[in-house]
Amino acid sequence: MAKPAATIRDVARVAGLSVASISRVLNGHNHVHPDTRKKVLDAMNALGYVPNAAARSLSTAKSHAIGVVLPDMHGEFFSELIRGMDKAASERGYLLLLSTMHADSVLAGQAMGAMRGRVDGLIVMAPQLAAADLARTLPASLPAVLVNSPDDAGHHNLRIDNRGGVMLMVRHLLANGHRNIVHLSGLFGNLDAMERAQAFRDALATLAPELPVRVLEGDFSDESGERLVQKLLAEGMEFDAIFAANDMMALGALQALRTVGVRVPAQVAVAGFDDVPLARYLGLSTMRVDIAGIGERAVARLVDELEGRTTTPAVERLTPALIARATTAS
Amino acid sequence: MAKPAATIRDVARVAGLSVASISRVLNGHNHVHPDTRKKVLDAMNALGYVPNAAARSLSTAKSHAIGVVLPDMHGEFFSELIRGMDKAASERGYLLLLSTMHADSVLAGQAMGAMRGRVDGLIVMAPQLAAADLARTLPASLPAVLVNSPDDAGHHNLRIDNRGGVMLMVRHLLANGHRNIVHLSGLFGNLDAMERAQAFRDALATLAPELPVRVLEGDFSDESGERLVQKLLAEGMEFDAIFAANDMMALGALQALRTVGVRVPAQVAVAGFDDVPLARYLGLSTMRVDIAGIGERAVARLVDELEGRTTTPAVERLTPALIARATTAS
DNA sequence: CTGAAAGCGCTTACAG
DNA sequence: CTGAAAGCGCTTACAG
Numbered sequence: 001m002a003k004p005a006a007t008i009r010d011v012a013r014v015a016g017l018s019v020a021s022i023s024r025v026l027n028g029h030n031h032v033h034p035d036t037r038k039k040v041l042d043a044m045n046a047l048g049y050v051p052n053a054a055a056r057s058l059s060t061a062k063s064h065a066i067g068v069v070l071p072d073m074h075g076e077f078f079s080e081l082i083r084g085m086d087k088a089a090s091e092r093g094y095l096l097l098l099s100t101m102h103a104d105s106v107l108a109g110q111a112m113g114a115m116r117g118r119v120d121g122l123i124v125m126a127p128q129l130a131a132a133d134l135a136r137t138l139p140a141s142l143p144a145v146l147v148n149s150p151d152d153a154g155h156h157n158l159r160i161d162n163r164g165g166v167m168l169m170v171r172h173l174l175a176n177g178h179r180n181i182v183h184l185s186g187l188f189g190n191l192d193a194m195e196r197a198q199a200f201r202d203a204l205a206t207l208a209p210e211l212p213v214r215v216l217e218g219d220f221s222d223e224s225g226e227r228l229v230q231k232l233l234a235e236g237m238e239f240d241a242i243f244a245a246n247d248m249m250a251l252g253a254l255q256a257l258r259t260v261g262v263r264v265p266a267q268v269a270v271a272g273f274d275d276v277p278l279a280r281y282l283g284l285s286t287m288r289v290d291i292a293g294i295g296e297r298a299v300a301r302l303v304d305e306l307e308g309r310t311t312t313p314a315v316e317r318l319t320p321a322l323i324a325r326a327t328t329a330s
Numbered sequence: 331m332a333k334p335a336a337t338i339r340d341v342a343r344v345a346g347l348s349v350a351s352i353s354r355v356l357n358g359h360n361h362v363h364p365d366t367r368k369k370v371l372d373a374m375n376a377l378g379y380v381p382n383a384a385a386r387s388l389s390t391a392k393s394h395a396i397g398v399v400l401p402d403m404h405g406e407f408f409s410e411l412i413r414g415m416d417k418a419a420s421e422r423g424y425l426l427l428l429s430t431m432h433a434d435s436v437l438a439g440q441a442m443g444a445m446r447g448r449v450d451g452l453i454v455m456a457p458q459l460a461a462a463d464l465a466r467t468l469p470a471s472l473p474a475v476l477v478n479s480p481d482d483a484g485h486h487n488l489r490i491d492n493r494g495g496v497m498l499m500v501r502h503l504l505a506n507g508h509r510n511i512v513h514l515s516g517l518f519g520n521l522d523a524m525e526r527a528q529a530f531r532d533a534l535a536t537l538a539p540e541l542p543v544r545v546l547e548g549d550f551s552d553e554s555g556e557r558l559v560q561k562l563l564a565e566g567m568e569f570d571a572i573f574a575a576n577d578m579m580a581l582g583a584l585q586a587l588r589t590v591g592v593r594v595p596a597q598v599a600v601a602g603f604d605d606v607p608l609a610r611y612l613g614l615s616t617m618r619v620d621i622a623g624i625g626e627r628a629v630a631r632l633v634d635e636l637e638g639r640t641t642t643p644a645v646e647r648l649t650p651a652l653i654a655r656a657t658t659a660s
Numbered sequence: 661c662t663g664a665a666a667g668c669g670c671t672t673a674c675a676g
Numbered sequence: 677c678t679g680a681a682a683g684c685g686c687t688t689a690c691a692g
Contacts, residue, residue, distance in 0.1 A: 005446065005471040007685055018663045023687055031661055050469075052447035054387040055685030059668045063384065065427070065448070072413075075607065079408040086430050095444060097395070098426045100416050114425060116335065117382035117669085118395070118448075139380075141335040222611075251611070277405065278608055281552075281581065337669055348679045353671055361677055385669030389684045447685085 006047035015043035026051060057117075065095045066302060067119035067142075069111055071128055072100050076276055077291055081147070084295025085123065092303045094120075101126070105133040112139050121302045125149060127191055145302040147294060150191065151315055156305075158298050161317035162192055165287040166199035168322045169243060169271055171207060172285075176328060178241035178269055179211055184228050184253065186220040186245045193220070196245045196273065214239070218249050225252025233260060240268055241328075247272035247279045247286055254282065254327065269328040273320070283326035294318055336377035345373035356381060387448075395425045396632060397449035397472075399441055401458055402430050406606055407621055411477070414625025415453065422633045424450075431456070435463040442469050451632045455479060457521055475632040477624060480521065481645055486635075488628050491647035492522055495617040496529035498652045499573060499601055500537060502615075506658055508571035508599055509541055514558050514583065516550040516575045523550070526575045526603065544569075548579050555582025563590060570598055571658075577602035577609045577616055584612065584657065600657040603650070613656035624648055 008026075012019045017039065024032050025040045032040075043049070057063040066089055070078070082096075089096050097119050101108040108129065112122060122144040126134050131150035138144050138155070146157040173181055183200040186193030197215050204213050216232075218224030225244055232239060233256070242257075244250035250272030254264060262268050272279060275288035297316065304310065338356075342349045347369065354362050355370045362370075373379070387393040396419055400408070412426075419426050427449050431438040438459065442452060452474040456464050461480035468474050468485070476487040503511055513530040516523030527545050534543050546562075548554030555574055562569060563586070572587075574580035580602030584594060592598050602609060605618035627646065634640065 008687095009685080019686080020663060020665095020688080021661090024662090027687080033661055036661080050443050050446040052388070052685050053444075054384045054393065054447045055668090056447075056687080057384040057668095058382075058388050058670085058685080059687045061668075073409065074406075074413075075409055076405055078412070079403065079405055082408070082412070082428070083402075083404075083430070086428065090429070095448070096428045098412070098416065098428050099420070100413070113380045114383075116380040117384045117386070118425070140378075278611060281608060338671095339669080349670080350672080350679060350681095351677090354678085357671080363677055366677075382669050385684090386671080387684095388669080388686085389671045391684070 005052070006049045008049075008051065010047055011040065011043045011049050014046060015039045063118055063120050064093055065097050065119045066299060067097045067099065067112070067115035067122045069099050069101050069108070069115075069122060069124045069126075071125060072102060077274075080291035081125075081295040084292030084297075085299050086295075087292070088296040088299035088303075092299070094299070094303065105129055105137050109137045112137065112142075116142070120306050121145070123147060123298045123302060143302065143305050145298050145305070147298050148191070154313060156301050156313040157315045158294050158301070159315055159317050160192060160289055160294075161319040162195040163199040163202070164317070165273065165289075165320035166196050166243075167203045167207075168320075169273075169285075169287055170200065170203035172322055172324060173241050173243060173269060173271065173328065174208055176265075176269065179208075180239040181211070181214075181241040181243055182232065182237075182239045183215045184218050184225055184242060184244040184249050185215055186218065186249075188217055190220070193245055200243065218245070220246050220248060222248045222252035222255070225249030226256045227252070229253045229256035233262075241271070242268060243271045245273055247274045247276045247284060250284055250286070250327075251278060251282065254284070264327050265329040271328055275320075275323055279323075280325070285325045285328035286323050287320035288323050289320045290318055335382070336379045338379075338381065340377055341370065341373045341379050344376060345369045393448055393450050394423055395427050395449045396629060397427045397429065397442070397445035397452045399429050399431050399438070399445075399452060399454045399456075401455060402432060407604075410621035411455075411625040414622030414627075415629050416625075417622070418626040418629035418633075422629070424629070424633065435459055435467050439467045442467065442472075446472070450636050451475070453477060453628045453632060473632065473635050475628050475635070477628050478521070484643060486631050486643040487645045488624050488631070489645055489647050490522060490619055490624070491649040492525040493529040493532070494647070495603065495619075495650035496526050496573075497533045497537075498650075499603070499615075499617055500530065500533035502652055502654060503571050503573060503599060503601065503658065504538055506595075506599065509538075510569040511541070511544075511571040511573055512562065512567075512569045513545045514548050514555055514572060514574040514579045515545055516548065516579075518547055520550070523575055530573065548575070550576050550578060552578045552582035552585070555579030556586045557582070559583045559586035563592075571601070572598060573601045575603055577604045577606045577614060580614055580616070580657075581608060581612065584614070594657050595659040599659070605650075605653055609653075610655070615655045615658035616653050617650035618653050619650045620648055 008019050008022050011022045025037050099111045101111045122142050125147040126149045146155050185197040216228045242253045272286040275286045279286045338349050338352050341352045355367050429441045431441045452472050455477040456479045476485050515527040546558045572583045602616040605616045609616045
């Protein structure tokens with residue numbers, strides 16, 4: 001188990017050459033005689049040599065690793081994001097160093113500090129940090145790309161195009177004849193929640209200024225969706241569509257409607273946002289967010305920066321796709 | 331952005347001491363004068379010094395990082411596993427280096443090779459590899475703990491206690507009066523699928539040898555669950571309970587039953603395995619597998635080994651918990 | 661095309 | 677308690 005690994009010196013000895021030559025073939029340099037190359041390759045094979053990454057990164061000041069700092073997350077969003085990052089990273093010869101960070105910005109700073117010297121750059125998702133805290137926390141010595149984080153002029157930031165997504169869904173609901181759409185939002189402190197709510201107001205103002213605009217604050221949980229709809233029903237408010245800021249709230253809304261026998265979508269249409277696996281199963285109309293795509297873009301952008309193909313940092317938005325299913329009966 | 335990071339030599343200069351002293355306070359060695367310690371700490375603060383991990387691991391031959399090699403996975407299982415590993419790792423001062431590996435065992439070998447020199451040990455999940463391939467692929471120079479992998483005498487292997495879990499569910503179904511239980515299994519090539527199917531046979535043989543034993547092979551997908559139940563119904567076979575080898579198949583089964591108006595659980599009970607989020611939402615009885623717990627155990631075990639608290643490698647099984655919900659009407 | 665040597669930023673006996 | 681020096685395993689100008 002603890003068999004000591006061969007070093008470049010062992011390879012040199014076996015091949016009857018200097019370590020410099022070993023290093024040259026290792027790094028694919030030209031100006032190595034074919035015979036030499038062959039001797040080196042043979043020796044490496046014989047010894048099962050694999051270069052020590054720590055030594056390599058110490059002398060090149062490159063680790064070919066990317067630090068990924070994420071909040072404590074559950075479920076599909078997390079795995080899809082990682083999947084996308086892993087794909088893009090392995091295509092480019094990078095490895096992912098993972099660290100989840102808790103709400104505390106001091107701990108977040110530690111998490112990033114622990115990565116110094118082990119990674120060439122950082123991908124950070126910090127939707128829970130204020131812009132100022134985030135800026136203070138990011139190590140100045142490391143290039144970084146943000147994901148779903150507060151805007152920060154110095155760094156590229158990959159976001160969901162909430163405005164575009166909400167516009168598509170509102171247009172879809174209007175096209176299906178709905179005139180009384182209620183938006184159930186996430187907590188107003190949340191970046192995406194606020195953008196979606198504002199986009200809802202703007203979309204109605206643009207597309208159908210004569211219609212009422214109603215926004216109720218929830219918290220992205222199915223319970224809050226259920227509770228808000230129960231309240232709407234209890235107050236006898238008129239509505240013929242619910243557009244929730246995420247799928248979980250939409251599912252809560254569905255539950256509340258079905259419990260009292262309201263027919264969906266005949267009497268009330270229901271739509272969500274995210275396209276969680278549950279949504280497909282329950283026939284919920286929603287906006288599909290390409291989370292893996294965000295992860296891929298983040299890595300691609302960071303590696304571009306690391307390898308000198310820098311473009312100016314900006315807020316880059318990925319637009320979600322409309323998924324029309326039974327609850328809005330496209 | 332590319333501000334050069336301070337090195338230990340900078341700290342030594344600012345503190346007016348040798349690098350050895352800096353290193354000593356860095357590593358919490360005793361025999362450092364309080365005044366010296368203070369000077370060092372002040373200098374480190376002034377410079378925002380963070381030790382370079384590559385240099386450190388080169389000279390100590392320890393990286394305090396764990397390589398995690400997983401198959402291409404989707405969804406909750408993946409995120410829960412990582413969550414558990416991350417928790418256990420950060421508690422112990424380790425970082426996680428992630429790499430997903432594709433079915434190909436050659437690529438798997440490369441993925442592990444790329445981690446040499448960057449990690450102190452490996453956690454490998456390779457349910458798709460044959461035992462022999464896995465043994466050949468694992469680098470001999472690195473301690474490793476397996477998760478949900480074929481057994482390999484040399485390494486610790488963390489598995490789900492399928493036998494115990496199936497026994498609990500069969501007992502539950504029998505206790506609720508079901509006498510005609512059909513098991514829908516995963517593909518027979520899959521480790522967990524085979525264990526669950528065999529455990530089902532054994533459980534019935536032990537608890538109610540007079541009852542019929544029926545096992546139908548599916549593939550863990552909801553489609554296969556739906557299809558199998560449609561076939562059962564078409565053939566007019568008698569049954570009063572479906573025990574699927576995972577939740578997705580159970581959901582497919584539910585769908586098929588509801589479509590033709592079979593009442594659940596009055597006429598047919600349905601149970602799954604895994605406790606995916608969907609299960610709770612749809613009131614599906616199932617076995618809850620503590621996936622995060624498996625991740626935590628894997629890291630704990632590996633770190634024990636890395637730090638010399640070795641115990642003999644074994645197959646360690648985590649027992650799932652019975653979650654009785656509406657579809658079996660406990 | 662190849663080798664000897666310095667250097668990357670740490671840690672750790674070894675002296676003192 | 678502290679410092680000078682060697683060494684970890686590589687890479688890379690610099691000579692030749």
